[in-house]
Amino acid sequence: MFDPSSLKYDAKGLIPAIAQDHQSGEVLMMAWMNMDAVRQTLETGRVTYWSRSRQAFWVKGESSGHVQKLVELRVDCDRDCLLLLVDQHGPACHTNRRSCFYTAIREGAEIVIMAPSEA
Amino acid sequence: MFDPSSLKYDAKGLIPAIAQDHQSGEVLMMAWMNMDAVRQTLETGRVTYWSRSRQAFWVKGESSGHVQKLVELRVDCDRDCLLLLVDQHGPACHTNRRSCFYTAIREGAEIVIMAPSEA
Numbered sequence: 001m002f003d004p005s006s007l008k009y010d011a012k013g014l015i016p017a018i019a020q021d022h023q024s025g026e027v028l029m030m031a032w033m034n035m036d037a038v039r040q041t042l043e044t045g046r047v048t049y050w051s052r053s054r055q056a057f058w059v060k061g062e063s064s065g066h067v068q069k070l071v072e073l074r075v076d077c078d079r080d081c082l083l084l085l086v087d088q089h090g091p092a093c094h095t096n097r098r099s100c101f102y103t104a105i106r107e108g109a110e111i112v113i114m115a116p117s118e119a
Numbered sequence: 120m121f122d123p124s125s126l127k128y129d130a131k132g133l134i135p136a137i138a139q140d141h142q143s144g145e146v147l148m149m150a151w152m153n154m155d156a157v158r159q160t161l162e163t164g165r166v167t168y169w170s171r172s173r174q175a176f177w178v179k180g181e182s183s184g185h186v187q188k189l190v191e192l193r194v195d196c197d198r199d200c201l202l203l204l205v206d207q208h209g210p211a212c213h214t215n216r217r218s219c220f221y222t223a224i225r226e227g228a229e230i231v232i233m234a235p236s237e238a
Contacts, residue, residue, distance in 0.1 A: 001227050002229050016149060018137055018146060020146055024144070025144025026144070027139055029195070030137065030195065072223055072224070072225070073224040074222060074224070075223075075224070076149065076222075077214055077216075077221070081220075083220040093196055097196075100197070101193040101195050101200075102196070103194045103196075104191055104192070104193050104194075105193070109121060113193075
């Protein structure tokens with residue numbers, strides 16, 4: 001059985017988690033989990049992060065409705081990073097864009113490559 | 120112009136960087152950069168991390184030959200995480216697997232879903 005306590009957490013008890021659209025492969029966002037968030041995510045099938053700013057659980061989409069359904073959790077070779085394959089409902093980013101990685105560096109300049117979705 | 124000092128680094132001066140295959144969309148690995156590693160990566164086009172264990176620059180593939188050529192650097196909405204679209208030569212993982220995320224949690228158990236490549 002997989003035991004969330006077998007992962008390597010940082011000094012603050014956190015592990016980075018990358019959310020990737022399970023169908024398109026698009027990287028949507030990166031956020032943090034603590035051990036209980038990992039456990040809760042696996043138990044509920046709804047991705048739950050730990051909000052460092054609020055110091056509280058952050059059930060993705062709880063207020064926005066833009067939930068992330070967990071399709072599969074993967075662990076890296078060092079056991080200190082998670083990859084979440086997710087079914088993302090609506091935009092993942094708080095700016096209303098599909099992905100948080102909407103800024104590209106091209107020829108030395110920052111360019112916004114993704115528009116917010118229409119409400 | 121993009122200025123690497125405009126990114127948000129953690130207390131140790133580091134920012135997480137996710138490497139994704141620019142063609143397949145596969146997430147290959149996650150490692151860390153400091154400001155100079157970001158600068159060097161952009162200048163040389165060869166992905167350069169900061170090794171936390173060795174406390175030194177880590178030009179990916181320098182010893183293994185498994186280099187990562189930068190195709191595009193992206194920044195997230197909070198400016199505290201990077202997404203690197205890369206052209207990965209050979210396996211990205213030190214276990215000789217294409218990706219570091221070769222362990223999946225399925226039905227509560229850990230399963231290795233990727234074999235090391237033949238030398």
